[in-house]
Amino acid sequence: MSVIAFGKIRIVENDAEKRYILDILGRRCNAEDEEALSAELKRGFARCLALEMTIENLVGKQAIELVGDYPFS
Numbered sequence: 001m002s003v004i005a006f007g008k009i010r011i012v013e014n015d016a017e018k019r020y021i022l023d024i025l026g027r028r029c030n031a032e033d034e035e036a037l038s039a040e041l042k043r044g045f046a047r048c049l050a051l052e053m054t055i056e057n058l059v060g061k062q063a064i065e066l067v068g069d070y071p072f073s
Contacts (some may be wrong), residue, residue, distance in 0.1 A: 006057040012050040021050045 012018045019041065026037040 001060055003060045005053065005055045007055040007060075009051050011052045012052050014043050018048070018050045019045070021052075022048060051062050061068060 020055060022041055022045070023037070026041065030037055
């Protein structure tokens with residue numbers, strides 16, 4: 001399945017909001033090492049740009065191979 005999202009993107013300028021977003025992403029990528037995440041946020045926070053997308057339209061397409069009646073599956 002593939003998905004395309006259309007919408008508006010804004011730059012997150014509020015530091016508390018930006019830190020919250022980066023913390024969520026960091027925990028998703030490396031949940032076991034809290035100390036490394038904290039150090040990385042301290043080291044790179046000022047150089048990081050966070051974006052927020054407000055989705056206005058979402059379209060998807062299921063691959064024909066996944067439908068079930070595909071003759072070559």
